[in-house]
Amino acid sequence: MRDFALAPSAVTSLGGGLADSVFETAELRPTLPVLARRPDPASPVWEEVTAVELRDQVSDLARGLVASGISPGHRVAVMARTRYEWTVLSYALWAVGAEVVPVYPTSSRDQVEHILRDAGCVAVVVEDEQGVMTVGSVCATLPQLRHVWQLDAGALAQLVERGALIPPTTVDSLRRIVLPDATAVIAYTSGTSGRAMGCALSHRALASPCDTLLAGWGHTAAPPGEQASVLAFLPFSHVYGLMIQGLCIRGGILMGHEPELGEAALVSALRSFRPTYFYAVPSVFEKIYKNFLRTAQQSGRGALFERAAGTARDFAEALERQRTGRGSGPGFDLRLQHALYERTVYRRLRAALGGRVVRATSGGSPLSRELSLFYEGIGIYVHDGYGLTETAGGITMQPLGAEKSGTVGKALPGTVIEVADDGEILVHGPSVFQGYVGDEAATRAALHGGWLATGDIGHLDAEGYLTITGRKKDVIITSGGKSVAPAPLEQRLRAHPLVHQAVVVGDNRPCVGALITLDPEFLTHWRAALALPGDAPGREAREENALREEIGRAVAAANSAVSRSESIRVFRVLPEPFDVASGLLTPSMKLRRDAIVRHYAFEIDAMYQARSRPGRRSAASDPAADWDDSDNVFR
Known part of the structure; x- marks a missing residue:
């Protein structure tokens, strides 16, 4: 370990x-x-x-x-x-x-x-x-x-x-x-692959994280005296x-x-x-941000919002450096600029959540650091939580006064986290489940001497802050042997206002690819703002070219944080989003990756075949060398 x-x-x-x-x-x-x-x-x-x-x-x-x-x-x-x-x-x-x-x-x-x-x-x-x-x-x-x-x-x-x-x-x-150890809930896993299994959770397991969070952080859920x-x-x-x-x-x-x-x-x-505390999944926080941006652009204040958002992130990042001992905090100019936007922008954004929210929690999947910094900068610190069905909920929290965006914080009191040599996160503590109902083999595979093998991969920094990088079973291995965690790339793609969902693919393929769906409301707004002149056929062609270029910029932005061998070389924009009814999302809004790959197998094959170029390569050359960063296909 x-x-x-x-x-x-x-x-x-x-x-x-x-x-x-x-x-x-x-x-x-x-x-x-x-x-x-x-x-x-x-x-x-x-x-x-x-x-x-x-x-x-x-x-x-x-x-x-x-x-x-x-x-x-x-x-x-x-x-x-x-x-x-x-x-x-x-x-x-x-x-x-x-x-x-x-x-x-x-x-x-x-x-x-x-x-x-x-x-x-x-x-x-x-x-x-x-x-x-x-x-x-x-x-x-x-x-x-x-x-x-x-x-x-x-x-x-x-x-x-x-x-x-x-x-x-x-x-x-x-x-x-x-009794505290009596079973209280049989919670079935979301079933992102295979049949859902019932996790037996005791009264103690369900109460433990709640009591720990209330004891250490409960006073932060509302303004003093409320x-x-x-x-x-x-x-x-x-x-x-x-x-x-x-x-x-x-x-x-x-x-x-x-x-x-x-x-x-x-x-x-x-x-x-008008709640004082807000909790949601990352897609909700992403949607709220995009709605802020769309509303600002529709009223002619898009540039103002983007400047205010940038200031919010800079301000939050300066505060983070200060509380972690790496800086002196926001400078005079930044504080002045932030105060100006507080009066003109930030308080209006908080009003969309009722106007009283002081803190929030995001869970279910990782929240991007940029989005976390934005919300903190406008006055709502969003804690990115981590937990599983098998742990009866959250097992980490940000230390008060030492929060670090981009991580899920540290292990809750009473809980111990280790990271195995292969990157898998292991958990031991009072909230770990009793086992899978009627499946002793699965229980033995998940529990080892009271330690839960979570199936998630991540790392702990020198101070004990945990960062989640994805699910172990979701790691993509290209035909060239490169291992790629899809979650960070998908998260960066969704940061673009037009992108609603993204699934990174590439198992046994020469390079990494992506299936992308568009945000219908922002797409309508984008088209109206584009306002291209000319006859209908020509306008539609120019609009499609402009859309292709815009999604290409989203892909390029996602690729900027990874190496070339990990970058997305091909992508396809799908005509409709993944949803629960089609079986492509779990009820908790997680991607059913296996189902998506099966459902869009033809499109994935076509995406790669459309851009492949036959040619001779030496055995030592990069298997993805013939794939350009700009390769893309619209369905």
Whole structure:
């Protein structure tokens, strides 16, 4: 092993189950607002739910679950978007010792059947009639399944009514026998390759990172004297969303729910809820930045925005040098310029997130250093987090006052990270999962004496900061034997406003290539701004040439940070984005690389064949020598 980093000791260990925090907060701070809900999805008004009200709702629902035969150890699937009922239901299930099995509501029939059978679920809660139909189509193959409850048909109210005769003391008795090491969640991996596997996560594993983050960083989630608030919109079906829910419930952070992931719905919810802390995946932060740029350009202030963005990055970088002991901080001119843009630009940008956000977290995949610096420069520090389903969420954090953009910080207290000789990241700590359900061979392959082999590759610097460079299985090996990690190149490509998604390919090919999709909104704006004269056929040809040149510049910018043998020599722009419905993205918005390569096999072959040039080369020559940096193909 090398690059060893030792974390300090952990916080006090969990004493019971996850549901205890609901009851303890109600006892200690009964009037504290803990959840917020809207009477109507389109309403700008949020009604607060106090700790004692949440406890009563959880207890009443738990009694209904007991009356329906749900017992400790039973597994109940929840197949719904991120909504208020998800939180009440999950804590009610934990209160009676049941195990929650999250299922993405967009999952296919085969995926639903696999998860329900693999986990041995006795009940499933769905959101709407579509969910009922999906589950109904596989019920015949699931003899253990006893109940299908539909949220939109009033299932929770019916359960509460059914449990009216069950005494509250029954729930208290069941809750008190839940042990910290009992399984709380069977979380299925996103399945970027192969069939999803169920990760058994204990109450202790789910609580540990939450309690550690709250103890060390909880005070940074809101301005001094204010209650922190978070808008939950990413799926609770993913461990990232579950971790956010746990942080809010365990830390007394006010949480609102937004089930719609569309841009308009999210913008509206942010402006009305006005959170103090924001969390998302990199694509959301990238989209917000591009929207800022597009809006500025449409109003004729594009140059002003770009100057302000550059100043923000310079200012944040100077602050970083100061806090890491490598500089004296922003100079007088930079501070003056930053103050000017604060009054004219930055505060307006923060208003798009509600105007109260002080810090944020990005997770799911690496966030670019440039984007992190931009957000810090406008007044919102974005921590790039790292964690896996198998670690119940985050396992690193930026040290306060010593944050370093471009890294995911250091190991959380109580967690130890090592990097193996081949670059694979290994993790040991209280949040590591119990194993894969029904798959001992896979569990043995992942766990070695309590150490989790993450499958991610990266490195630790001399101070213990971790940088993620990609997934071990995603590394591309060209026909010339060059190993290339695709994630950094893809990240740099997405930095261009026109690029929506990018997948780097090149296994057993003479050079690295890329499949690119375009951001439809920015493309429309770009075309309108181009405003080429002339007749339609000629204008369209010139527009395509201009677009080709612009994407070529994006590729050149990505290539500027790598060697020639690692650079993208060919690319193809695809007519439509990768999405979940086509099976090319996971529900957590990760690329299904194998599926994408299979789906676009013809286009990939054509991309390479179109630019290949026969010729003689010596055995010692570069296998990619006949491939120009400017090679590109539009579909």
